[in-house]
Amino acid sequence: MDDLLWIGPALISGIAASRFNLPPMVGYLLCGFVLNLSGVYDHDRLTMIGNLGVTLLLFTIGLKLDLRSLFRPVIWAGTTIHTFIVVSVFGTLIYWASLAGLKAFMGIDFTKALLIGFALSFSSTVFAVKTLDDKGEYHSKYGQTAIGILIMQDIFAVIFLAASTGTLPSVWALGLMGLIPLRIFLMHLLRQAGHSSELQTLYGLALAFGGYALFDAVDVKGDLGALIIGAMLATHPLAEDVSKRLLAFKDILLVGFFLSIGMSGNLTLFSLSVALLLSVLVIFKTVLFFGLFTRFGMRGRRALLSSLTLSNYSEFGLIVGALSVASGWLTEDWLVTIALALTMTIIIASPINANADQICDRLRSLIRRFETKEALPEDELPDFNNAKVTIVGMGRLGTTVYDALIGAFGESLIGIDSNPEVVEIHQHEGRNVICADATDDEMWERTAESEIKIGVLTLNLHQENLGIIGCVKERNPKVILFGYAQYEDEVEELIQSGAKKICNMYSKIGIGLATEVIDYEKSLMKR
Template sequence: MGESLFQVFFLIFSGAAVFATFALYTRQPLLVAYIALGILIGPHGTKLITEVHLISEIAHIGIIFLLFLLGLDMQPKALFAVLKQATNVGIISSIVFAIGGYGIGWVFGFSHVENIIIGIAMMFSSTIIGIKLLPTTVLHHKHAGELMVGLLLFQDFIAILCLMFLLSGDLGQVDVQKLGQTLVALPLLGVSSWAFVKYILLYLIARFDRIHEFIFLLAIGWCLGVAEAAAFVGLSAEIGAFIAGVCLATSPISQYIAISLKPLRDFFLILFFFSLGAQLNITLLSDVIIASIVLAIAMLVIKPVTFGLLLKSHSEKASLSWDIGLRLGQISEFSLLIAFVATQGEMIGEKASTLIQAAAIITFIVSSYLVIFNLPNPVAVKDHLRRD
């Protein structure tokens, strides 16, 4: 790396602070600001940072913490309650979005495997945009909030399964031995992690719960320990982190751990989204810009309509159905992660990865504006729509 690590961190975080300020004033999601910064100062932009491999490696920790925190929020009883209501809508909508993504990829000449990945990436909506632009009173106290959380949790669960599949072998030529090893290792890791939490970790937490520094350290050690164990037995660090979170979710102190680790997670996620932008080859953008726009517009139309019709068919009020549909009418940050994993595994080429990233960014921006100017939200420009 031509730059020192200090210089790289200075450019990333000082630049991110400036871009984030601009994003907040223009009502944009912060992750778009981080991606834009990566595009601007990365190796395909002004080349202030020319080597992003190390940053990508460091940023990988952010994804591990993200999945760990996702697992911490998945209380089994609450999870089953909301998923029961959202399952049918989630399954049908995911199939529709995947078919739409595959079809558009096929029209623009991508390979069969690349079209599968494009279709998978289209299945999910953004948790960040969906939750952040939902008024707090709706999120915690109304049926709309419960329904949105249920749908997003169901999509997160599908995303985890998709990541497991992508990390288990090549699409189109699955390594049967490796996939079999995964299917055996997964329940073994889950059971052993649950037993360790029940008989050792919970005892340590109860014994030293007043020493916050120890709890913080224990949580990080547990997350990274199970992640490393998962990688050792042929799974992935991300899957291990998710298992670590789920096993710890029943602990009374799980929410304290989640709150404590969020700043650490955000630190690494800034690096992750920056590295995504820095690796976005804008020289290839001209080759996929039309496809990206078509894919983005298709999702911005298909998702609200599909959610609206499905929810209405499940006896939801028309106004509520279209409200939720519009709020979930974008591609997900999970789509960026899937593109990243598929590219690292050489399942898709740079053009397909650029297509997914560009389409996701377009939908982030357009969807945010649609919600901000038309639905109640905490950052609305119009006074009558502003709801905290």
């Protein structure tokens, strides 16, 4: 039971951080510092637990890896250019500080300075996902741009981890090519597991740790194996289910990682002062992201929202730092410094991202000056023509509602979806569907100039529906919103937020929701 003593302090610190609207990760890092001072827990045990969490993290990243999205220039080129500039600038500044004789930077040569710059070039995946989920904007275009950048950064980190072992792969590593034909068998095996939660969980754990062990056995970084095995299954229909099953395991094990980072060294005036300096330098990262995004054709608002989401340091920087300390390249003081800088930037970034829309509104005229004449195709604002009713989300439910309403509204009905492939399928089948981001404030602002008067929300995510209702009420309150929710408390929350009518999906769904819209339209005509 001694191995589980960390759970209590971690729980208390995580709750305390949440009370201040901060990610629990901040509480875990601070808790690690406290545990280190108390000396009541073995750092090596937590390190082992944390390593398991990192392996699961990389496996689940692989499960979500959409290679097509990474081929967009704003993603692969933007990440590459940003990383190169940040590593060069940060590395040069740190090296100059060393040459200047500043005590905090003594003993740092140019290679070590670049290594520190590389560790600081990443942004937090945990923070971004949590922030986007809380705002209901994970699937927004700016959110997906930020996630794409983070995945590219994660790939850079994994390549570094794989190359940092210091040993050449075994000749048996050539046998890993056999994974290519083995993919068909792994996909089939996942189908056999079906929708059973325990089988999906066991299958995910077996592949994650099995992939790690397989690559490690041939002297290739095991974490790279977890990522590759996950990516091999990314296109499987059940891949997202497996990722969800592993979420709790991954999060619990990563708590051990964050605690171990806090316990890796002692707090000193050196670490606090340097961390504060690095926290100021994160402004450079944010401005650079914004500049690159706008150069690639993103609208100013979307570019700024993506940049603010990435305005921090990363847990992957801690992983790189931990490996550097283990390899003797950096001292433990630098790992503690990076952990403190991560904590400080997340504390600062949390309220900024919570108020990001208001910040964008205040800076609207300024950020539009940086926009290019030609925007990215996916950044073009939609044209609703003469449509009066819009279906938000054209999945199964959205399609059912659309087909039920087409007879009553005809050409006045339009569907919107953020997935270009879904839009293309519906257009091929003759439906009036366009590609648009329903979480985009500027899109709903444009509807104020159109004839849109009814919106029907058919998205599955409650937070996303709440976010859209907030956008509509702020940008175009004349639009009357209908929708559905899975639970009664969600129904009440959506109505209180401003929706006209929300149906419980277990009582009225699809056609029932369409009937509500038609009845409302008839009541308007009688007035």
